[in-house]
Amino acid sequence: xxxxxxxxxxxxxxxxxxxxxxxxxxxxxxxxxxxxxxxxxxxxxxxxxxxxxxxxxxxxxxxxxxxxxxxxxxxxxxxxxxxxxxxxxxxxxxxxxxxxxxxxxxxxxxxxxxxxxxxxxxxxxxxxxxxxxxxxxxx
Amino acid sequence: xxxxxxxxxxxxxxxxxxxxxxxxxxxxxxxxxxxxxxxxxxxxxxxxxxxxxxxxxxxxxxxxxxxxxxxxxxxxxxxxxxxxxxxxxxxxxxxxxxxxxx
Numbered sequence: 001x002x003x004x005x006x007x008x009x010x011x012x013x014x015x016x017x018x019x020x021x022x023x024x025x026x027x028x029x030x031x032x033x034x035x036x037x038x039x040x041x042x043x044x045x046x047x048x049x050x051x052x053x054x055x056x057x058x059x060x061x062x063x064x065x066x067x068x069x070x071x072x073x074x075x076x077x078x079x080x081x082x083x084x085x086x087x088x089x090x091x092x093x094x095x096x097x098x099x100x101x102x103x104x105x106x107x108x109x110x111x112x113x114x115x116x117x118x119x120x121x122x123x124x125x126x127x128x129x130x131x132x133x134x135x136x137x138x139x
Numbered sequence: 140x141x142x143x144x145x146x147x148x149x150x151x152x153x154x155x156x157x158x159x160x161x162x163x164x165x166x167x168x169x170x171x172x173x174x175x176x177x178x179x180x181x182x183x184x185x186x187x188x189x190x191x192x193x194x195x196x197x198x199x200x201x202x203x204x205x206x207x208x209x210x211x212x213x214x215x216x217x218x219x220x221x222x223x224x225x226x227x228x229x230x231x232x233x234x235x236x237x238x239x240x241x
């Protein structure tokens with residue numbers, strides 16, 4: 001895809017680990033926020049234990065770590081509005097979208113209407129989305 | 140000899156919980172910590188492993204790690220006891236030895 005002289009590539013960040021037990025979730029979020037400055041086509045995936053990263057009501061007061069979960073709600077302001085959640089991963093964990101944060105963005109082409117960033121996709125649908133990417137980063 | 144086993148990895152990511160359960164002797168205890176706490180939740184693809192083992196093994200889960208991950212204490216598998224850090228210390232003191240599964 002060409003946008004003037006700039007090449008826009010499709011970048012996907014694949015999140016597959018629960019937060020806090022390892023540093024992957026936080027590192028992924030940091031990299032995503034940095035990458036947002038480069039005006040690329042960015043998608044985030046939360047699959048396997050990665051779905052736990054978006055759980056509502058996280059409170060890290062008693063484990064002495066920073067609760068970075070509120071930062072996900074800022075992704076829309078960074079123009080990151082394609083967030084894919086794998087349906088089977090939720091089901092295996094007895095979870096539904098209701099257990100996760102709502103993530104929104106404001107659509108500049110539609111009078112800044114607030115829209116959902118989260119797309120619930122099946123494993124087969126996710127495979128297609130992955131297949132369309134230029135670059136996939138795994139966390 | 141009663142042993143305390145600790146498991147700090149998610150059963151969806153590694154088989155530490157499964158190995159631990161299959162090697163733990165009757166009368167021993169298993170404490171789930173860190174990412175391991177997701178193994179204590181009811182209604183998951185792994186809940187049955189704990190439910191089936193509970194007749195012979197006592198299960199505990201570390202409350203602060205549940206809370207950090209937005210997981211409710213009321214949704215843990217029935218019979219799993221939620222403990223805090225001092226409860227963890229008590230468990231370590233009350234058992235003859237501790238085995239950490241990685």
